[in-house]
Amino acid sequence: xxxxxxxxxxxxIRAFQRxxxxxxxxxxxxxxxxxxxxxxxxxxxxxxxxxxxxxKRRLAEAxxxxxxxxxxxxxxxxxxDEKRSSTGYGTRGRVLYCIQDTAAAIQNILLxxxxxxxxxxxxxxxxxxxxxxxxxxxxxxxPVAMIPLGxxxxxxxxxxxxxxxxxIHHDTF
Amino acid sequence: xxxxxxxxxxxxIRAFQRxxxxxxxxxxxxxxxxxxxxxxxxxxxxxxxxxxxxxKRRLAEAxxxxxxxxxxxxxxxxxxDEKRSSTGYGTRGRVLYCIQDTAAAIQNILLxxxxxxxxxxxxxxxxxxxxxxxxxxxxxxxPVAMIPLGxxxxxxxxxxxxxxxxxIHHDTF
Numbered sequence: 283x284x285x286x287x288x289x290x291x292x293x294x295i296r297a298f299q300r301x302x303x304x305x306x307x308x309x310x311x312x313x314x315x316x317x318x319x320x321x322x323x324x325x326x327x328x329x330x331x332x333x334x335x336x337x338k339r340r341l342a343e344a345x346x347x348x349x350x351x352x353x354x355x356x357x358x359x360x361x362x363d364e365k366r367s368s369t370g371y372g373t374r375g376r377v378l379y380c381i382q383d384t385a386a387a388i389q390n391i392l393l394x395x396x397x398x399x400x401x402x403x404x405x406x407x408x409x410x411x412x413x414x415x416x417x418x419x420x421x422x423x424x425p426v427a428m429i430p431l432g433x434x435x436x437x438x439x440x441x442x443x444x445x446x447x448x449x450i451h452h453d454t455f
Numbered sequence: 456x457x458x459x460x461x462x463x464x465x466x467x468i469r470a471f472q473r474x475x476x477x478x479x480x481x482x483x484x485x486x487x488x489x490x491x492x493x494x495x496x497x498x499x500x501x502x503x504x505x506x507x508x509x510x511k512r513r514l515a516e517a518x519x520x521x522x523x524x525x526x527x528x529x530x531x532x533x534x535x536d537e538k539r540s541s542t543g544y545g546t547r548g549r550v551l552y553c554i555q556d557t558a559a560a561i562q563n564i565l566l567x568x569x570x571x572x573x574x575x576x577x578x579x580x581x582x583x584x585x586x587x588x589x590x591x592x593x594x595x596x597x598p599v600a601m602i603p604l605g606x607x608x609x610x611x612x613x614x615x616x617x618x619x620x621x622x623i624h625h626d627t628f
Binding site: 283284285286288289290292294309310312313314316317318319321323325327328329330331332333334337361371374377378379381382383384385386388389390392393394396397404406407416417418419420423426427441442443444446449450451452453454455 | 456457458459461462463465467482483485486487489490491492494496498500501502503504505506507510534544547550551552554555556557558559561562563565566567569570577579580589590591592593596599600614615616617619622623624625626627628
């Protein structure tokens with residue numbers, strides 16, 4: 283699928299068919315993720331592929347009862363390695379680059395999923411402490427997004443975007 | 456260009472031909488940016504298209520003398536609107552969603568640029584206060600990245616990535 287088609291055609295999908303997503307497809311998504319750029323090529327990311335029903339159920343709970351999370355065949359939890367980024371770049375690494383680098387990786391996953399006929403949704407609203415406990419992450423590994431994914435069972439229309447004239451400035455703000 | 460080809464083939468480009476980048480191409484990149492997902496579809500982003508030589512020069516200075524910034528025909532400065540995100544989501548909106556949403560938009564720009572034969576580079580290392588002053592941004596508008604871009608005059612090899620086995624975990628960390 284063409285890049286611009288994927289960028290503009292991607293939707294947040296929250297309803298999934300029961301069809302299983304093959305392991306090699308999930309790995310292809312994570313392969314796409316790791317080709318994101320990162321500050322100093324530090325690659326401060328880790329990916330947890332969650333398929334166990336009980337863990338998905340608890341993640342949905344931690345995510346303020348967004349029940350579609352447990353209905354997805356797979357959830358990829360993307361984590362930021364704060365230590366990796368702060369070792370290279372101090373506080374700016376920990377609070378900025380680390381979040382940006384993993385967000386670029388997440389966007390790659392969403393676009394790759396779209397191009398492979400999968401649906402996915404970027405979930406950022408969850409209780410981090412609960413997610414950490416469920417996923418048994420070490421202290422420096424911060425879960426920054428859950429991505430439930432599967433074959434889509436809905437086809438939502440595009441959501442309205444701000445006009446270009448509202449968001450473009452020239453030379454200065 | 457195919458999504459996965461762009462994701463894996465994109466490189467950070469720091470050397471540019473003198474050839475001008477047409478305005479409509481730059482707008483196409485920002486059009487791609489605004490199709491990124493954002494928390495609650497809040498779209499907390501603003502884009503400054505910098506073409507004036509003097510401003511590019513000062514941005515390069517603010518970016519710790521990364522002189523390739525002033526040599527690029529165009530620099531897109533991506534800004535995060537902290538107020539937009541914090542109004543919707545409080546502190547988590549300001550320090551997390553706002554950064555993630557703009558990072559996804561930046562990744563869209565880099566991929567769209569690659570697919571259109573342009574080269575670009577994500578610059579995150581700069582003195583924010585200096586950048587704010589140069590760009591005359593209001594208080595709530597935070598410059599989060601500079602993207603110098605143009606037709607590439609180099610073709611760097613891929614940089615090494617961590618192996619999938621190092622970054623993939625199953626069900627828990």
